[in-house]
Amino acid sequence: MSSSPPALRILAPDEPPAFEVVNPQGRSSAVLLCDHASNAVPRRLAELGAQKEALCQHTGWDIGAARLSRRLAALLDAALVLSGYSRLVIDCNRPLGSPTSIPEISCGVPIPGNAIDAAEAAARADACFWPYHRAIDALLDERRDRRKSTAILSVHSFTPSMPGQDRPWHAAILYGRDRRLAAPFLEAMRREPGLCVGDNEPYRVTEGGDYGIPVHGEARGLPCVLLEIRQDGLLSDDGVEAWAQRLAAIYREIEPGLFPGAGGA
Template structure:
């Protein structure tokens, strides 16, 4: 939906657990690919539903984060992980030249698509804000995660603050404010590069994966997040650009 009328642009960095045919050694890690280590479970379905509700353009990554993580700076240890959550990933102990070739195949096409979309909206003077959609596992070794949703941000809180406020008004919802993760230039790529570097309002939305396992759960979260964004949009988006 590249011509969506919403000011929102949706990104889904961990949408897929696919592996290129050129990397069969990674494909043998079936369990790791199916689990949260391989992708953000439910994030693609939630993103697509949000795109429809908001009439917003959406860009989805095409490959598993075990192949290359589209939300990590190239060259960082978690960009092409040799080990993920204690599981060795065969085929990821590669040279710098091999890593660059993998980025050309699996990382840059996604980010070039985002850049082209944002450039076109800038040229049309169309107001734009970045919503990056993710999901997180309910538990990690030694850590139970009580939050049903987490709102993450770096330097820019223009979207994060109203999202946190709106979600915390809902009875029974536990909402993380930059937890269990936080956005940083050293650890993230999408928000710092596509949002902050352009001066666009931007936020990373994390939904706990057990809330996205059913169609009903996806629909409930999509309706909730879409309603909040419409309220924010109606109140004005400082710095979103436009004519």
């Protein structure tokens, strides 16, 4: 339950929850996270006063990431946790208080509803950020208690171009200190003819700029990787299926090396 005063509570009782857990008892060692799964905005926030395009485009969510995550979870029989609200409400993959946690400008687009005080920011965290991450913590704690081998795959998508920059990568493998999962993923994907794969580009994982991998992966000592797929590859059912099949096959290939003798148990 939110600790915010009633006047500052963000979500109405009839609105969707801040997270969704899919297949929590999945047999795979993989646990999938989708930090930017939705572009929904609580009614109280009146679409943040932003142009509708800001919510529908990459500024509002990771286009195709939720569909890809769900399909990949089904193929692997993996647990999946998805965020329930737009990254413009509060970004679930940014440390609280960072400049991009509740951005007033996103990719040059003003977000008037994000000019807020500390109390409002805390209310958004209570409503959308902490419930999502507590759900992840609860899932990981339960797996730890069962001595279940676990690796974190955080699924994202990125826009094909930014102002003045076309992005040649079809996908990117992002990581911080832990490369146990990133290195074999990168090697496997780069074996595919015609596939351009970024190595910590167009983004990289940092403790100051990311939350999920540093907190749920590295701090727990779990193999972890952030997978970025270019959004134009996820616009069709066929594209989503192709990427899900590719990523599932790669994970199955490298899983035995992550947990020798464990069989993913």
